[in-house]
């Protein structure tokens with residue numbers, strides 16, 4: 001074994017040659033700024049350059065906010081679906097926690113950052129999903145990425161992933177980081193999934209990764225069927241309920257709860273930043289699986305834990321939504337109202353089985369222009385959803401009426417959108433093309 005050098009030996013070691021001696025002075029250094037600028041130009045040329053909209057939320061008045069010019073506007077695209085980010089129960093829990101614990105957690109979960117607030121939140125989440133245990137991460141992006149990348153350490157390098165083609169970037173990244181074999185199955189296509197699963201021996205470790213609510217289309221996964229097929233071929237299921245937790249089910253555990261199939265799902269991930277209105281992500285599942293991820297996932301281990309204030313606010317939100325139905329009922333009623341309203345005006349709604357209301361524009365520049373006009377001329381904020389978030393040709397407005405939007409706000413938005421649509425000479429009462437075909441075509445072109 002190599003021995004460490006003593007301080008005396010280190011002192012006697014020959015000095016490291018000066019780096020300058022090795023530098024060829026005829027060479028120019030890399031033009032870093034030139035490369036960054038070229039990338040930005042390319043992003044702009046390809047309509048992939050993202051422009052973030054500055055916004056100040058106004059405490060207690062969501063969906064009202066202030067824009068860059070300090071005008072009061074109405075937010076129509078937030079993921080604070082139930083308005084829990086402004087809920088008195090959440091705010092008071094956070095004030096109390098701030099006064100009790102102070103600001104940050106002060107460390108990783110392993111080194112001094114394992115507060116009572118974290119443990120209480122994890123107990124709430126395990127109970128919500130009726131699983132043995134839960135583990136809180138910095139976000140659900142980190143949770144999906146870190147967890148999926150870690151499974152080969154637990155199940156071996158021969159394991160195989162099966163991933164829905166519309167899965168979120170966080171799962172795609174996690175599977176990519178795992179460096180194991182993966183198969184992509186057609187969106188929500190259980191038969192296709194089965195044909196892929198059956199090509200492996202039952203004993204090969206497999207994980208099927210999918211979502212409940214797909215947030216850009218509003219489609220909903222056939223959770224029970226996917227779990228049944230997975231079990232038949234010896235696969236575990238990994239379900240992302242990020243756009244459903246708090247929103248669906250009698251206690252807000254998501255679509256799996258609504259559909260009565262919670263016990264069939266092996267692992268559930270969720271966010272505390274959307275329906276629950278705060279911040280953070282989590283994984284729920286069996287005690288042994290959670291115990292392994294806790295000890296083997298670098299994205300969980302080597303990072304400061306959530307501020308206790310955030311954990312306490314999230315726990316208050318989860319607790320509140322376990323018993324209160326008002327927010328869920330209003331949310332569903334508002335989503336249905338908005339869909340009905342926009343389609344009666346002839347705006348091209350994409351079919352959605354959930355609370356997401358996608359309006360197809362089909363062109364990146366037009367999509368941005370519609371949103372700019374809505375903000376400038378009508379004080380309505382919707383973010384254009386363009387490539388690479390969605391395939392080229394399927395650019396859209398993703399409208400998300402929340403539980404706390406009033407009828408008046410929704411009517412005003414619909415009138416504004418209609419006005420902009422007419423002013424831009426865009427067609428009304430047009431048959432909406434089959435978006436799945438459009439997406440498949442677009443993916444072929446991209447490939």
Ligand SMILES: Cc1ncc(COP(=O)(O)O)c(C=O)c1O
Nearest residue numbers: 139140141168242271273280281
């Ligand atoms: C399906 C899905 N999974 C995971 C995430 C990541 O969640 P978080 O915002 O908590 O990082 C998102 C988006 O934010 C998402 O849409």
